[in-house]
Amino acid sequence: MARERKFSNRELYQATKELLLSHGYEGYTFTLLANQLDVSRAAIYKYYENKEELLSEYMLYELTNFLTKLKEVNKEKTFLDQFHALFDVIFDDMSLYQLREIGIQIPKVNKKVAMNKQKISHIITELYTSLQHFIDLGRHEKILRGDIPSNIVLGMIFQTVNIPNTEGISHQDWVNSMKDVICNGMFINE
Amino acid sequence: MARERKFSNRELYQATKELLLSHGYEGYTFTLLANQLDVSRAAIYKYYENKEELLSEYMLYELTNFLTKLKEVNKEKTFLDQFHALFDVIFDDMSLYQLREIGIQIPKVNKKVAMNKQKISHIITELYTSLQHFIDLGRHEKILRGDIPSNIVLGMIFQTVNIPNTEGISHQDWVNSMKDVICNGMFINE
DNA sequence: ATTCAAAGTTACACAAACGTAACTATTAGA
DNA sequence: TCTAATAGTTACGTTTGTGTAACTTTGAAT
Structure with a gap:
């Protein structure tokens, strides 16, 4: 008896991983995550403090x-x-x-x-x-x-x-x- | 014909290195750096934009x-x-x-x-x-x-x-x- | 169709970092 | 001792992120 979720846990974890690897721990923000998942930032606070x-x-x-x-x-x-x-x-x-x-x-x-x-x-x-x-x-x-x-x-x-594989x-x-x-x-x- | 500097380039680079390694690129801030060097934040803007x-x-x-x-x-x-x-x-x-x-x-x-x-x-x-x-x-x-x-x-x-040398x-x-x-x-x- | 619980949004107050302008302090040299 | 150049500080407005409260939307169960 509830509305359908706009993002799965899996999608959230996937986005989190990408953001962590690109921005690091301190650069990771809910603003970035919300944009990535295409929801409002506040939506994420429904699940995590x-x-x-x-x-x-x-x-x-x-x-x-x-x-x-x-x-x-x-x-x-x-x-x-x-x-x-x-x-x-x-x-x-x-x-x-x-x-x-x-x-x-x-x-x-x-x-x-x-x-x-x-x-x-x-x-x-x-x-x-x-x-x-x-x-x-x-x-x-x-x-x-x-x-x-x-x-x-x-x-x-x-x-x-x-080790980065730069030479393809x-x-x-x-x-x-x-x-x-x-x-x-x-x-x-x- | 000027006042003595409170921090050398060497000190600045040393502090920068420590902060980068502990906080990462996005976590590195002028506020942290200024505290480390014991000067006001604005002082750093005299040298770097x-x-x-x-x-x-x-x-x-x-x-x-x-x-x-x-x-x-x-x-x-x-x-x-x-x-x-x-x-x-x-x-x-x-x-x-x-x-x-x-x-x-x-x-x-x-x-x-x-x-x-x-x-x-x-x-x-x-x-x-x-x-x-x-x-x-x-x-x-x-x-x-x-x-x-x-x-x-x-x-x-x-x-x-x-590779972290955890076992001393x-x-x-x-x-x-x-x-x-x-x-x-x-x-x-x- | 109605209800109601969970999903989501908008809007606000707060905190932290940013960049700048106007100020004071120090010191070498005239 | 006066001055000019550089060092440094204080104070302000702006931006960006945080956390929350009050709201709307959705959809399965009754």
């Missing part, structure tokens, strides 16, 4: 999605299968790393936001656990070097998505080169 | 510095010497890559800014030329693999500085692990 609340929910949504995908990756039997699956996931959504950085900036302006931030930390812990399993498997299978800190292994893998190399070639360098390095062997 | 002008000059300063350092790197005789020198330069100033991204966002609000942006592009071209020499040398010396796009070689090297590994160990992975990869050989 302020941008911190909206953004913390959005982050939660994004990270929960990623955790689900990551758990799928962990189901692969061998380390190499997981490795390729992880790359597929990362390159499917090229912006996770930047968004996580933004999440850290959100101040706890009310109880709801504080709760969301807590949930976010929790999910990030789960993400790390999941990723640690991946690394442990690689070491156990004697494929992944044991002398490199997990931090660096994960950092390198996740940072690759931020095809997606497949790009990803393959990236994997190659990560696995074998950029120096010629012996 | 607006933040775009200030930031474009700052970027120019930062990139010119970097280009100078990079030319020093290019003076090293062997590829390996250049490689290590480049890492020293990059890890000495951990923020160049993020700042370059910010530079792209500056809109050309007046002639001066437009001119600065043009100079910035020019310097970036020089940077790439300089880096290309580095890569060419590595390939010529048969140390650097020839089948990896220059793009990826440079991207990987520069992105490493953005010592700087030296950290940099060495990073180099090791870049050179030889994270997989065990054969």
Whole structure:
């Protein structure tokens, strides 16, 4: 018994993501978002008290999605299968790393936001656990070097998505080169 | 025949850098900067018409510095010497890559800014030329693999500085692990 | 067809950042 | 010591974003 909504949650999250990536956390405003969604700014306040609340929910949504995908990756039997699956996931959504950085900036302006931030930390812990399993498997299978800190292994893998492909190399070639360098390095062997 | 200045260019650039890294391009304001420098906001308008002008000059300063350092790197005789020198330069100033991204966002609000942006592009071209020499040398010396796009070689090297060292590994160990992975990869050989 | 709850809009008051004009302060040199 | 040039401040109007209240619109259920 209500009027039809002019924008779905999905559209809102999509617009939010674009605005966050183009304008950053401080540049993200309800005015911009409302224009993007073609509604009045006040309409958004029907659902969220302020941008911190909206953004913390959005982050939660994004990270929960990623955790689900990551758990799928962990189901692969061998380390190499997981490795390729992880790359597929990362390159499917090229912006996770930047968004996580933004999440850290959100101040706890009310109880709801504080709760969301807590949930976010929790999910990030789960993400790390999941990723640690991946690394442990690689070491156990004697494929992944044991002398490199997990931090660096994960950092390198996740940072690759931020490298701009300015020379218009095809997606497949790009990803393959990236994997190659990560696995074998950029120096010629012996 | 004038009054002494309350802040030097150097202090202004230092404060600008910190504010840019903590608040991002859109979060950077003259109000924040003035507080940081302990002067009134209006004082800054004596030197810069607006933040775009200030930031474009700052970027120019930062990139010119970097280009100078990079030319020093290019003076090293062997590829390996250049490689290590480049890492020293990059890890000495951990923020160049993020700042370059910010530079792209500056809109050309007046002639001066437009001119600065043009100079910035020019310097970036020089940077790439300089880096290309580095890569060419590595390939010529048969140390650097020839089948990896220059793009990826440079991207990987520069992105490493953005990996957060959360586990408090010592700087030296950290940099060495990073180099090791870049050179030889994270997989065990054969 | 009527009702009413949720969706949406308009309009207002408030706060923060911007840019400028008119002022005061400092200091080297005539 | 007087002056001119530069540094800095105060104060104002403007713009942009925020949050809310009072309103209208829509559409499924009765």
